[in-house]
Amino acid sequence: MSYSSPTIGSIEQELARKDIPHFRAGDRVKVHALISEGGKERVQIFEGVCIHRSNRGARGSFTVRKVSDGIGVERVWPLQSPRVTKVELVSRGRVRRAKLYYLRERSGNSARIREKIGAYKQEG
Protein backbone atom coordinates (compact mmCIF):
# COMPACT_ATOMS: atom_id res chain seq x y z
CA MET A 1 0.00 0.00 0.00
CA SER A 2 1.09 3.56 -0.42
CA TYR A 3 1.92 5.77 2.52
CA SER A 4 2.06 9.53 2.82
CA SER A 5 5.75 9.17 3.54
CA PRO A 6 8.08 6.19 3.07
CA THR A 7 9.41 6.63 6.59
CA ILE A 8 5.92 6.42 8.04
CA GLY A 9 5.39 3.28 5.97
CA SER A 10 8.42 1.59 7.47
CA ILE A 11 7.47 2.70 10.98
CA GLU A 12 3.97 1.35 10.60
CA GLN A 13 5.30 -1.93 9.30
CA GLU A 14 7.60 -2.16 12.27
CA LEU A 15 4.83 -1.43 14.77
CA ALA A 16 2.29 -3.64 13.00
CA ARG A 17 1.35 -7.06 14.25
CA LYS A 18 1.98 -9.89 11.87
CA ASP A 19 -0.47 -12.51 13.14
CA ILE A 20 -3.64 -11.23 11.45
CA PRO A 21 -4.60 -13.65 8.67
CA HIS A 22 -5.48 -12.54 5.20
CA PHE A 23 -9.23 -12.07 4.97
CA ARG A 24 -11.57 -9.73 3.15
CA ALA A 25 -15.18 -8.62 2.99
CA GLY A 26 -17.54 -11.55 2.56
CA ASP A 27 -15.38 -13.96 4.54
CA ARG A 28 -16.67 -15.66 7.65
CA VAL A 29 -14.35 -15.03 10.58
CA LYS A 30 -14.09 -15.86 14.26
CA VAL A 31 -12.74 -12.96 16.29
CA HIS A 32 -11.28 -13.71 19.70
CA ALA A 33 -11.78 -10.40 21.47
CA LEU A 34 -11.05 -9.42 25.04
CA ILE A 35 -14.04 -8.07 26.94
CA SER A 36 -13.98 -6.70 30.46
CA GLU A 37 -16.75 -8.01 32.66
CA GLY A 38 -17.08 -7.25 36.37
CA GLY A 39 -13.51 -6.00 36.59
CA LYS A 40 -12.17 -9.14 34.95
CA GLU A 41 -11.10 -9.75 31.41
CA ARG A 42 -12.00 -12.74 29.34
CA VAL A 43 -11.95 -13.72 25.71
CA GLN A 44 -15.22 -13.77 23.81
CA ILE A 45 -15.50 -15.32 20.39
CA PHE A 46 -17.52 -13.30 17.90
CA GLU A 47 -18.30 -15.18 14.70
CA GLY A 48 -19.82 -13.49 11.70
CA VAL A 49 -19.33 -12.11 8.23
CA CYS A 50 -16.69 -9.47 7.64
CA ILE A 51 -18.54 -6.66 5.89
CA HIS A 52 -15.73 -4.11 5.78
CA ARG A 53 -12.00 -4.14 6.00
CA SER A 54 -9.90 -1.05 5.47
CA ASN A 55 -6.20 -1.53 4.92
CA ARG A 56 -4.62 1.70 6.04
CA GLY A 57 -1.37 0.45 7.47
CA ALA A 58 -1.46 0.87 11.23
CA ARG A 59 -4.83 2.57 11.02
CA GLY A 60 -6.89 -0.18 9.38
CA SER A 61 -10.07 -1.60 10.85
CA PHE A 62 -12.66 -4.25 10.12
CA THR A 63 -16.35 -4.83 10.86
CA VAL A 64 -17.94 -8.19 11.58
CA ARG A 65 -21.70 -8.66 11.36
CA LYS A 66 -23.77 -11.48 12.72
CA VAL A 67 -27.49 -11.98 13.25
CA SER A 68 -28.20 -13.00 16.81
CA ASP A 69 -31.79 -13.95 17.71
CA GLY A 70 -33.05 -12.02 14.70
CA ILE A 71 -31.15 -8.89 15.70
CA GLY A 72 -28.23 -7.74 13.61
CA VAL A 73 -25.05 -7.16 15.64
CA GLU A 74 -21.97 -5.46 14.23
CA ARG A 75 -18.66 -4.91 15.92
CA VAL A 76 -15.76 -2.82 14.62
CA TRP A 77 -12.16 -3.40 15.68
CA PRO A 78 -8.90 -1.76 14.69
CA LEU A 79 -6.77 -4.36 12.90
CA GLN A 80 -3.86 -3.60 15.22
CA SER A 81 -5.83 -3.68 18.46
CA PRO A 82 -4.25 -5.88 21.15
CA ARG A 83 -7.78 -6.50 22.42
CA VAL A 84 -8.24 -8.78 19.44
CA THR A 85 -6.20 -11.76 20.52
CA LYS A 86 -6.81 -13.82 17.42
CA VAL A 87 -8.71 -13.81 14.14
CA GLU A 88 -9.64 -17.12 12.55
CA LEU A 89 -10.75 -17.45 8.96
CA VAL A 90 -13.71 -19.85 8.86
CA SER A 91 -14.62 -19.73 5.19
CA ARG A 92 -14.31 -17.50 2.20
CA GLY A 93 -17.29 -15.82 0.60
CA ARG A 94 -18.02 -14.99 -3.02
CA VAL A 95 -18.99 -11.32 -3.16
CA ARG A 96 -18.74 -8.55 -5.75
CA ARG A 97 -18.42 -5.58 -3.40
CA ALA A 98 -15.60 -4.43 -1.13
CA LYS A 99 -18.08 -3.15 1.48
CA LEU A 100 -21.16 -5.26 2.19
CA TYR A 101 -23.34 -2.66 3.88
CA TYR A 102 -26.27 -3.82 1.76
CA LEU A 103 -26.53 -6.89 4.02
CA ARG A 104 -28.08 -4.66 6.68
CA GLU A 105 -31.26 -4.31 4.63
CA ARG A 106 -31.46 -8.00 3.81
CA SER A 107 -32.56 -10.95 5.86
CA GLY A 108 -33.05 -14.65 5.40
CA ASN A 109 -32.00 -16.22 2.16
CA SER A 110 -31.16 -12.98 0.41
CA ALA A 111 -28.61 -12.17 3.12
CA ARG A 112 -26.77 -15.39 2.40
CA ILE A 113 -23.29 -15.24 0.92
CA ARG A 114 -22.16 -17.99 -1.41
CA GLU A 115 -19.06 -19.77 -0.34
CA LYS A 116 -15.90 -19.55 -2.35
CA ILE A 117 -13.81 -22.70 -2.48
CA GLY A 118 -10.07 -22.66 -2.02
CA ALA A 119 -7.65 -20.96 0.27
CA TYR A 120 -5.93 -17.63 -0.21
CA LYS A 121 -2.65 -17.69 -2.08
CA GLN A 122 0.27 -17.55 0.27
CA GLU A 123 1.90 -14.18 0.16
CA GLY A 124 5.57 -13.74 -0.69
Place this chain on the structure above:
Amino acid sequence: MNTKMGLLAKKLGMTEYFLEDGTRIPVTVLAAKGNVVTAHRTEERDGYLALQIGFDEQKASRKNKPELGHLKKSEVTPKRVIRELRVEAAELEAHPIGSEIPMSIFEAGTKIDVTGTSKGKGFQGVMKRHNFRGEKASHGQHEVYRHGGSIGCRLTPGRVLPGKKMAGQMGNERVTVQNLEIARVMDEQGVLLVRGPVPGAKNGYVVIRHAIKPPRAKKN
Protein backbone atom coordinates in the same frame (compact mmCIF):
# COMPACT_ATOMS: atom_id res chain seq x y z
CA MET B 1 12.43 33.09 27.39
CA ASN B 2 13.00 29.45 26.63
CA THR B 3 16.70 28.67 26.97
CA LYS B 4 16.17 24.91 27.00
CA MET B 5 17.97 22.68 24.54
CA GLY B 6 16.15 21.75 21.36
CA LEU B 7 16.25 20.39 17.83
CA LEU B 8 14.92 21.27 14.41
CA ALA B 9 12.65 18.68 12.85
CA LYS B 10 10.50 18.02 9.82
CA LYS B 11 6.91 16.93 10.22
CA LEU B 12 6.33 13.79 8.16
CA GLY B 13 2.74 13.03 9.11
CA MET B 14 0.74 11.16 11.68
CA THR B 15 0.09 7.55 12.56
CA GLU B 16 -0.94 5.57 15.61
CA TYR B 17 -0.11 2.50 17.61
CA PHE B 18 -1.58 0.55 20.49
CA LEU B 19 -0.38 -0.13 24.00
CA GLU B 20 -0.72 -3.57 25.59
CA ASP B 21 -3.96 -2.60 27.33
CA GLY B 22 -5.56 -1.48 24.08
CA THR B 23 -5.03 2.28 24.47
CA ARG B 24 -4.55 3.94 21.12
CA ILE B 25 -1.65 6.39 20.97
CA PRO B 26 -1.95 8.93 18.13
CA VAL B 27 1.51 10.18 17.21
CA THR B 28 3.12 12.71 14.91
CA VAL B 29 6.23 11.49 13.13
CA LEU B 30 9.03 14.07 13.18
CA ALA B 31 12.32 13.49 11.35
CA ALA B 32 14.94 15.02 13.62
CA LYS B 33 18.23 13.38 12.69
CA GLY B 34 21.07 15.48 11.32
CA ASN B 35 20.96 18.64 13.42
CA VAL B 36 24.40 20.22 13.14
CA VAL B 37 25.78 23.19 15.06
CA THR B 38 26.79 25.78 12.46
CA ALA B 39 27.81 28.69 14.70
CA HIS B 40 27.89 30.00 18.25
CA ARG B 41 26.59 33.33 19.46
CA THR B 42 28.56 34.50 22.47
CA GLU B 43 28.12 37.20 25.08
CA GLU B 44 31.39 38.94 24.19
CA ARG B 45 30.89 39.12 20.44
CA ASP B 46 27.13 39.15 19.95
CA GLY B 47 25.70 40.21 23.29
CA TYR B 48 23.67 37.01 23.74
CA LEU B 49 24.13 33.27 23.93
CA ALA B 50 22.75 31.01 21.22
CA LEU B 51 23.43 27.89 19.20
CA GLN B 52 22.94 28.20 15.47
CA ILE B 53 21.65 24.91 14.12
CA GLY B 54 21.35 23.69 10.54
CA PHE B 55 18.99 20.91 9.51
CA ASP B 56 18.01 18.97 6.37
CA GLU B 57 20.53 18.47 3.55
CA GLN B 58 20.35 20.75 0.55
CA LYS B 59 22.17 20.82 -2.79
CA ALA B 60 24.97 23.38 -2.76
CA SER B 61 23.68 24.78 -6.05
CA ARG B 62 20.46 25.82 -4.35
CA LYS B 63 22.25 27.98 -1.81
CA ASN B 64 23.62 31.43 -2.48
CA LYS B 65 27.25 32.34 -2.02
CA PRO B 66 26.92 34.17 1.31
CA GLU B 67 25.13 31.17 2.78
CA LEU B 68 27.73 28.74 1.45
CA GLY B 69 30.54 30.95 2.73
CA HIS B 70 29.00 31.04 6.18
CA LEU B 71 28.73 27.25 6.32
CA LYS B 72 32.22 26.79 4.88
CA LYS B 73 33.61 28.57 7.92
CA SER B 74 32.17 25.89 10.20
CA GLU B 75 32.79 23.09 7.65
CA VAL B 76 29.17 21.98 7.51
CA THR B 77 27.40 20.65 4.40
CA PRO B 78 24.65 22.93 2.99
CA LYS B 79 21.45 22.86 5.01
CA ARG B 80 17.92 23.83 4.10
CA VAL B 81 17.03 25.56 7.36
CA ILE B 82 19.23 27.39 9.82
CA ARG B 83 17.86 28.62 13.13
CA GLU B 84 19.23 30.04 16.34
CA LEU B 85 18.24 28.67 19.72
CA ARG B 86 18.98 30.76 22.79
CA VAL B 87 20.63 28.41 25.30
CA GLU B 88 22.64 28.39 28.51
CA ALA B 89 26.43 28.75 28.41
CA ALA B 90 26.94 25.08 29.33
CA GLU B 91 25.19 23.97 26.16
CA LEU B 92 27.58 25.97 24.00
CA GLU B 93 30.49 24.09 25.51
CA ALA B 94 28.73 20.75 25.18
CA HIS B 95 28.01 21.29 21.47
CA PRO B 96 31.05 22.64 19.59
CA ILE B 97 30.72 24.02 16.06
CA GLY B 98 30.35 21.24 13.49
CA SER B 99 29.10 18.65 15.96
CA GLU B 100 25.81 16.86 15.53
CA ILE B 101 23.15 17.24 18.19
CA PRO B 102 21.88 13.73 18.89
CA MET B 103 18.20 12.91 19.19
CA SER B 104 19.06 11.34 22.54
CA ILE B 105 18.67 14.73 24.23
CA PHE B 106 15.05 13.58 24.29
CA GLU B 107 13.79 10.27 25.58
CA ALA B 108 10.38 8.64 25.77
CA GLY B 109 8.21 10.54 28.23
CA THR B 110 10.05 13.87 27.93
CA LYS B 111 7.74 16.88 27.93
CA ILE B 112 8.42 19.18 24.99
CA ASP B 113 7.19 22.40 23.39
CA VAL B 114 6.82 22.35 19.61
CA THR B 115 6.88 25.54 17.55
CA GLY B 116 5.83 25.63 13.92
CA THR B 117 3.95 27.62 11.32
CA SER B 118 0.27 26.71 11.33
CA LYS B 119 -1.58 25.79 8.15
CA GLY B 120 -2.81 28.89 6.34
CA LYS B 121 -6.59 29.24 6.16
CA GLY B 122 -6.70 32.50 4.18
CA PHE B 123 -9.01 35.44 4.93
CA GLN B 124 -11.74 34.03 7.14
CA GLY B 125 -14.90 35.40 8.68
CA VAL B 126 -15.56 35.72 12.40
CA MET B 127 -17.45 32.43 12.69
CA LYS B 128 -14.50 30.32 11.56
CA ARG B 129 -11.78 32.57 12.92
CA HIS B 130 -13.14 33.40 16.38
CA ASN B 131 -15.96 30.90 16.86
CA PHE B 132 -18.67 33.58 16.80
CA ARG B 133 -22.21 32.28 16.56
CA GLY B 134 -23.36 34.39 13.63
CA GLU B 135 -26.92 35.59 13.55
CA LYS B 136 -30.19 33.73 13.50
CA ALA B 137 -31.51 32.30 10.28
CA SER B 138 -35.15 33.39 10.45
CA HIS B 139 -37.39 36.12 11.96
CA GLY B 140 -36.92 38.54 9.07
CA GLN B 141 -33.13 38.27 8.99
CA HIS B 142 -31.69 39.12 5.61
CA GLU B 143 -28.17 38.32 4.38
CA VAL B 144 -26.47 38.66 7.78
CA TYR B 145 -26.27 35.02 8.91
CA ARG B 146 -22.51 34.89 9.31
CA HIS B 147 -21.91 38.44 10.51
CA GLY B 148 -20.32 39.35 13.82
CA GLY B 149 -23.00 41.82 14.96
CA SER B 150 -22.20 45.19 16.49
CA ILE B 151 -18.52 46.15 16.81
CA GLY B 152 -18.92 48.84 19.45
CA CYS B 153 -20.95 51.60 21.14
CA ARG B 154 -22.11 55.04 20.00
CA LEU B 155 -20.65 58.50 20.62
CA THR B 156 -18.97 57.22 23.80
CA PRO B 157 -16.32 55.97 23.12
CA GLY B 158 -16.91 56.82 19.47
CA ARG B 159 -14.35 54.32 18.26
CA VAL B 160 -13.83 50.59 18.02
CA LEU B 161 -11.96 49.20 21.02
CA PRO B 162 -8.49 47.81 20.24
CA GLY B 163 -8.34 44.06 19.91
CA LYS B 164 -11.92 43.73 18.60
CA LYS B 165 -12.23 40.34 16.99
CA MET B 166 -12.99 40.70 13.30
CA ALA B 167 -12.52 38.83 10.04
CA GLY B 168 -9.00 38.53 8.65
CA GLN B 169 -6.07 36.25 7.91
CA MET B 170 -6.30 32.97 9.77
CA GLY B 171 -3.46 30.50 10.20
CA ASN B 172 0.02 30.70 8.62
CA GLU B 173 1.38 32.13 11.85
CA ARG B 174 3.91 30.98 14.41
CA VAL B 175 2.26 28.64 16.91
CA THR B 176 3.75 26.89 19.93
CA VAL B 177 2.09 23.89 21.52
CA GLN B 178 3.32 23.32 25.06
CA ASN B 179 3.80 20.14 27.06
CA LEU B 180 3.55 17.54 24.35
CA GLU B 181 5.08 14.21 25.19
CA ILE B 182 7.71 12.19 23.35
CA ALA B 183 6.14 8.78 22.82
CA ARG B 184 9.15 7.05 21.31
CA VAL B 185 12.62 7.81 19.98
CA MET B 186 13.38 5.67 16.92
CA ASP B 187 17.04 6.25 16.33
CA GLU B 188 17.32 3.82 13.43
CA GLN B 189 14.79 5.66 11.26
CA GLY B 190 15.92 9.00 12.66
CA VAL B 191 12.45 9.98 13.86
CA LEU B 192 10.77 11.07 17.04
CA LEU B 193 7.18 10.06 17.71
CA VAL B 194 5.36 12.84 19.53
CA ARG B 195 2.04 12.14 21.16
CA GLY B 196 -0.70 14.23 19.59
CA PRO B 197 -0.64 16.70 16.72
CA VAL B 198 1.91 19.48 16.15
CA PRO B 199 1.37 22.76 14.25
CA GLY B 200 1.86 22.97 10.51
CA ALA B 201 1.49 20.97 7.34
CA LYS B 202 3.36 17.82 6.32
CA ASN B 203 6.96 18.51 5.33
CA GLY B 204 6.90 21.70 7.40
CA TYR B 205 9.73 22.51 9.77
CA VAL B 206 9.25 22.74 13.52
CA VAL B 207 11.43 23.47 16.53
CA ILE B 208 11.27 20.98 19.38
CA ARG B 209 12.49 22.13 22.80
CA HIS B 210 12.32 20.82 26.32
CA ALA B 211 9.12 22.14 27.91
CA ILE B 212 9.47 25.53 29.56
CA LYS B 213 6.54 24.86 31.91
CA PRO B 214 6.46 21.11 32.52
CA PRO B 215 3.52 20.02 34.67
CA ARG B 216 4.37 19.39 38.31
CA ALA B 217 4.50 15.82 39.48
CA LYS B 218 1.20 14.84 41.07
CA LYS B 219 1.20 14.37 44.83
CA ASN B 220 -0.53 11.28 46.07
